[in-house]
Amino acid sequence: MPTEYEPCWLRYVQNDKYKDNQLVFTTIVAKGESPIFGAAVEELRIGITSMLGLEPQVVPEMKQTSFIWLGTLDDEELKQQSLDRERAALIHPEGYVIRSDVHDGQSRIYIAGKTDKGVLYAVFHFLRLLQMKKNVHNLSIVEQPKNKLRMINHWDNMDGSIERGYAGQSVFFADGQFVKQKQRIKDYARLLASVGINAISINNVNVHQLETKLIAEEWLPEVAKVADIFRVYGIKLFLSINYASPIEIGGLSTADPLDPNVQQWWKKTVARIYRYIPDFGGFVVKADSEFRPGPFTYGRNHAEGANMLAEALAPFGGIVMWRCFVYNCQQDWRDRTTDRAKAAYDHFQPLDGQFHENVILQIKNGPMDFQVREPVSPLFGAMPKTNQILEVQITQEYTGQQKHLCYLVPQWKEVLEFDTYAKGKGSEVKKVIGGSLFGYRYSGMVGVSNIGDDPNWTGHTLAQANLYGFGRLAWNPDLSTEEITSEWIVQTFGDDPQVVEQISQMLLDSWRIYESYTAPLGVGWMVNPGHHYGPNVDGYEYSHWGTYHYADRDGIGVDRTVATGTGYTAQYFPENAAMYESLDTCPDELLLFFHHVPYTHRLKSGETVIQHIYNTHFDGVEQARRLKERWEQLKGKIDEKRYTDVLNRLILQIEHAKEWRDVINTYFYRKSGIADQYGRKIYR
Numbered sequence: 001m002p003t004e005y006e007p008c009w010l011r012y013v014q015n016d017k018y019k020d021n022q023l024v025f026t027t028i029v030a031k032g033e034s035p036i037f038g039a040a041v042e043e044l045r046i047g048i049t050s051m052l053g054l055e056p057q058v059v060p061e062m063k064q065t066s067f068i069w070l071g072t073l074d075d076e077e078l079k080q081q082s083l084d085r086e087r088a089a090l091i092h093p094e095g096y097v098i099r100s101d102v103h104d105g106q107s108r109i110y111i112a113g114k115t116d117k118g119v120l121y122a123v124f125h126f127l128r129l130l131q132m133k134k135n136v137h138n139l140s141i142v143e144q145p146k147n148k149l150r151m152i153n154h155w156d157n158m159d160g161s162i163e164r165g166y167a168g169q170s171v172f173f174a175d176g177q178f179v180k181q182k183q184r185i186k187d188y189a190r191l192l193a194s195v196g197i198n199a200i201s202i203n204n205v206n207v208h209q210l211e212t213k214l215i216a217e218e219w220l221p222e223v224a225k226v227a228d229i230f231r232v233y234g235i236k237l238f239l240s241i242n243y244a245s246p247i248e249i250g251g252l253s254t255a256d257p258l259d260p261n262v263q264q265w266w267k268k269t270v271a272r273i274y275r276y277i278p279d280f281g282g283f284v285v286k287a288d289s290e291f292r293p294g295p296f297t298y299g300r301n302h303a304e305g306a307n308m309l310a311e312a313l314a315p316f317g318g319i320v321m322w323r324c325f326v327y328n329c330q331q332d333w334r335d336r337t338t339d340r341a342k343a344a345y346d347h348f349q350p351l352d353g354q355f356h357e358n359v360i361l362q363i364k365n366g367p368m369d370f371q372v373r374e375p376v377s378p379l380f381g382a383m384p385k386t387n388q389i390l391e392v393q394i395t396q397e398y399t400g401q402q403k404h405l406c407y408l409v410p411q412w413k414e415v416l417e418f419d420t421y422a423k424g425k426g427s428e429v430k431k432v433i434g435g436s437l438f439g440y441r442y443s444g445m446v447g448v449s450n451i452g453d454d455p456n457w458t459g460h461t462l463a464q465a466n467l468y469g470f471g472r473l474a475w476n477p478d479l480s481t482e483e484i485t486s487e488w489i490v491q492t493f494g495d496d497p498q499v500v501e502q503i504s505q506m507l508l509d510s511w512r513i514y515e516s517y518t519a520p521l522g523v524g525w526m527v528n529p530g531h532h533y534g535p536n537v538d539g540y541e542y543s544h545w546g547t548y549h550y551a552d553r554d555g556i557g558v559d560r561t562v563a564t565g566t567g568y569t570a571q572y573f574p575e576n577a578a579m580y581e582s583l584d585t586c587p588d589e590l591l592l593f594f595h596h597v598p599y600t601h602r603l604k605s606g607e608t609v610i611q612h613i614y615n616t617h618f619d620g621v622e623q624a625r626r627l628k629e630r631w632e633q634l635k636g637k638i639d640e641k642r643y644t645d646v647l648n649r650l651i652l653q654i655e656h657a658k659e660w661r662d663v664i665n666t667y668f669y670r671k672s673g674i675a676d677q678y679g680r681k682i683y684r
Contacts (some may be wrong), residue, residue, distance in 0.1 A: 005184065005455045006642075008464050009131075009491035010464060012050035017133040019052075023066040024100075024107035024137075028058045031071030031078075035232045036116040040123045041070060043190070044111075047127040065106040070119060073097065073112050085590040086142050090114045094198065095144025096122035100137050106584035107137055114144075117198070117234040124194040131491045146434045149360070149389060149444030150474035151199035151238075151321075152192060153284060158203070158210045164395050164532075166402035167452030167459035172202050172528060176210060178222040179402055185229050186256075188451065191232035195471025199446075200235055202226060205286040205323065207242035214239055216249055237322065243305070244293035245269075256298035257308035270312040282319035283309055284362070289326045302326070302347060303354035319442060319651040321389070322355075323362045324348050324379060325369070338349045339558075339566035341367040345379050347619040349571075353385035360387040360442045365415045367568075370514045371524040372406075375580070375590055376415050378571035380429050381422025384438040390415070390429065394466050395450035399514055401533050402450065402459035404653045405610050405627060407507040408482050409469035421573040430477035445474040449645055460649050461642050464492065465507055481508065499637050502630045513627065517620025517657045518664075520613045521603075522593035523549045523557065526664065534656070535663040549592065551671050555599055556609065557592035569594065599672040613668050614676045617661040624650075625658040 018025065025048050026673035030041045031342075041058060050057050062069070062077065072077060073087050088098040096118040100109040111126055126145060129136050148430035155163040156170040158177065171184050184253055192200065203211045213219055227237040246252040246265045273280050287294025289303060295305030306322040313320060327343035343368060349632075355361070361383065366374035370393040380388060392412055399406040416430040427437055435443040447470040451457045458464050468488045472479055482504070489503050518535070519526050525548050528536040550558055559565030561581050570579045579585045580594045586605045607615065628650040635643060665682040669675070676682045 006288055006457060006461075007187075008457060009189065009468055009488055010194060010589075011491065012047050012127070012131065013494065014051055014053055015130075015133055018130070020134075021107060021137065022052060022054060024068060024109055025052055026056055027053060027064045027067040028056050028068045029062050029067050029071075030058050032116055032119065033068070034116045036120055036234055037070075038046075039119040039193075039232050040116070043127065044068070044070065044123045046122075047130065051127075051130055065104075066108060068109045068111060070111050070123070071113075072116065073111070073114055078110065078112055083110075083112070083579060089142050090118075090144055092148075094118050094121060094143040094196075096125070096144070098122055098126055098139050098141040098143075100139040100177045102137060109136065109139070118144075120234050121196055124196075124252075128194075128487065128491065133495060145196060145475045145478055146430070147444035147474055148435060149199055149442060149446070150197050150471065151201070151389075151444065151446040152197055152394075152449050153205065153240075153391075153446055154202050154449045155204040155206070155395075156202060157208060160289070162452055163204050163206060164393075164448070165452050166395060167450060167457060167463075168454035169452055170452065172226065178226065178428060182225070182229060184453070185226060186232075189230050189233040189235060191457075191467075192235060192471065195468055196294040196475035197471050198234055198236065199238060199281050200230060201238040201240055201281075201284045201321075203240050205240045205284060206292065207240050209248065211240070211603040212242040212245055212248050215241060215245065215273060217272065220273060227277045227280070231279065236279055237277065238281040238284055238319075239273075240284040240286070241309075242293065243287045243295070243621070254279060254298070255293065257295050257300050257305045258298070263308055263311070266309060266312040270316065270318065274316045274318075280316070281356075282313050282321065284321040284323070285309065286323045286325065288357050289323075294326075301354075303351045303359075305381050306359045307354075307356045310358045314356070314358050318358065320356075320359045321362045321446070322359055323391070324377075339560060339568050340573065341560065342566065342568050343367075344377060345382065345571045348379060348386075349382050351386075352383040355386050357387070358403065360389050362389050362391045363445060364391050364393075365412070368400055368524060371522075372511070373409075373522045373589055374521055374524060374593060375522075376418040376420075376429060378573075378576075380418075381420035381427055381432045382571070384422070387440045388433055388444045389443055390445045392445070392447050392470065394447040394470050394682065396463065396466075397532055398527060399511075400653070400656075402463045403533075403649060404514055404656065404678060405460065405462050405506065405510045405650065407462070407469070407485075407510045408466050409473065409484055409632060410445070410508065410511050412470070412473055413477075413481050416473065417501055419575075421575045422451050425575075432620075434477065434657075445470070445477075447474070456642075456645065461646050462503070462507065462649075464488070488587075493638060496637055499634055502633055505632050506627050509623065510627065513620055513623040516616040516623065517660045520592065520616060520664070521557075521588060521609065522590040524593070525549065525674045535660045537664065550596060551668070553671060553673070555597050556599070556668075557596040558594070559596040560594045565596075599668075599674055608674075610668060610672050610674045611677055614665055614678075614680070617665050618680060621654065621657045621661050624654045628654060 093115045094115040094117045111122045158173040160169040160174040245257045247256045250265045288296040310320045324344040327340050363379050420427045431437040463487045469484045472484045526537045528534050560568035569577045669682045
């Protein structure tokens with residue numbers, strides 16, 4: 001990659017691990033010619049040259065006795081290598097085999113994909129092994145993705161801004177047009193392909209007037225150029241669309257999905273898109289939420305709205321990604337039976353079985369909005385006849401906006417491992433969105449991007465780990481947090497034991513540290529409206545009539561029980577509904593999400609709620625200080641620029657944690673009138 005921005009985990013730093021057995025790396029036998037295959041060959045060549053200091057020869061036939069063989073499993077040469085068992089094990093077209101052997105003193109490494117995409121992913125896997133300094137001379141790897149769709153959503157606008165972007169401006173757009181220099185887009189495609197991403201949408205789900213025109217004739221040639229770049233790395237391009245496009249750019253008077261003129265307009269529009277982009281992925285749609293247009297305007301439901309688009313896309317193999325982030329942001333929050341958490345389930349679960357098979361419901365990990373702590377959405381597993389995909393937010397909107405260190409892989413792992421009980425015990429979210437539980441045709445994971453045009457891509461250097469971790473989990477949700485963390489650190493910073501140990505501990509602790517000095521026990525939302533950064537106890541976005549957490553002089557929390565509250569707990573399958581309904585079994589970290597309790601209510605730890613709030617906010621500041629101390633131990637072991645950049649962010653995090661501590665503790669002291677049992681100053 002060019003020197004003006006970082007290579008992230010594709011650094012390919014030279015190492016001496018393989019100096020005594022370099023012959024195998026001197027020749028690449030390349031058995032393919034497609035653009036994707038070419039990208040795989042070029043990546044392998046670059047990686048070997050950078051890490052081993054030698055330039056491999058690329059040849060079409062096996063003439064040497066030691067070599068790396070690159071091709072697909074159906075190649076005649078490979079059929080002689082007794083790979084029948086591996087072929088039978090590979091079901092997914094993006095799967096691959098890596099096998100090495102030594103025979104008569106000669107080393108051979110076979111890197112074979114079921115398709116050219118599989119070859120590309122296999123090359124990145126092999127290069128990861130080299131970066132990790134693993135033994136590559138006795139390999140027997142059969143690998144395929146657990147999720148069919150592994151997607152990144154961008155919330156980029158054509159003026160160059162990014163909604164919820166914390167790493168600079170868009171890499172796609174500037175000043176109302178596409179960027180002219182597209183090398184960085186190519187390098188971004190490399191990064192995504194290296195962790196198995198196979199789909200991307202490039203514009204904001206809140207589609208403004210200019211972005212609405214991306215599906216029109218005037219912009220499609222430019223969209224196609226970007227699609228061409230991603231295609232080489234096995235990534236399909238999608239676009240977010242404005243549901244009112246037939247009105248705004250089509251000259252119609254309605255966008256009613258059952259209107260024949262609207263249906264015909266979309267069919268013509270889709271056909272035009274596919275003329276420019278033959279492998280176009282489809283549409284991402286945010287409708288009927290936060291002032292976005294949608295089928296509700298015309299008295300239609302979301303199945304009718306999505307199916308109209310699905311019918312236009314179906315002849316071309318296109319998909320509709322229909323977001324379930326739908327709620328009435330203008331409802332009266334003074335009515336305590338009103339509950340935003342119930343909205344997605346109430347809108348969509350009754351429609352199970354009514355969506356066309358090329359519609360995927362895109363469901364946020366929780367019922368609210370990417371809070372630092374909230375329960376898993378009850379929609380997962382509740383619609384056995386409807387494709388579902390898990391949406392998470394890689395960009396840190398509510399988790400410190402990449403000024404704070406907050407490693408989200410542990411949070412996502414908890415979501416993926418959550419047992420929905422949809423088909424009894426063992427019905428984890430990862431099985432729902434992997435498609436195995438209900439046999440979905442389309443399923444997987446989608447993450448809202450955290451990258452921009454900052455030199456380090458993500459604002460906070462350590463936030464690169466969230467992008468890497470998302471890709472690896474989307475490929476294989478069974479990977480452990482520790483394994484993913486170690487991979488990223490070694491590839492990004494090297495394998496010095498102290499570096500690996502300290503950064504691992506920083507990352508693995510950071511989510512709970514951030515949680516400890518921000519929102520307690522699942523209450524959420526206590527951020528400034530609009531930009532969502534910094535503490536504001538009464539700052540819930542659309543609550544014009546007071547707080548969202550219902551704190552008063554007697555207690556705090558939202559009663560979502562069936563017995564006395566909003567009834568939200570009933571949306572879960574019985575095992576989880578019973579757990580959340582009862583104060584005795586509700587997990588403490590979600591207590592205030594499900595229950596309104598007195599400040600003197602004792603947690604399972606023995607602490608009262610109010611003392612827990614005080615303690616965690618004081619402890620959180622100290623833990624933020626320890627993050628900085630850990631990093632300072634690495635001075636001289638990390639290059640000066642990255643060391644200083646991270647250090648400055650950690651210093652800022654400490655000061656901001658103090659602000660959170662003081663604001664939250666002051667508020668609840670004044671509400672409750674209960675002093676800290678340790679006599680600490682808890683008010684400004």
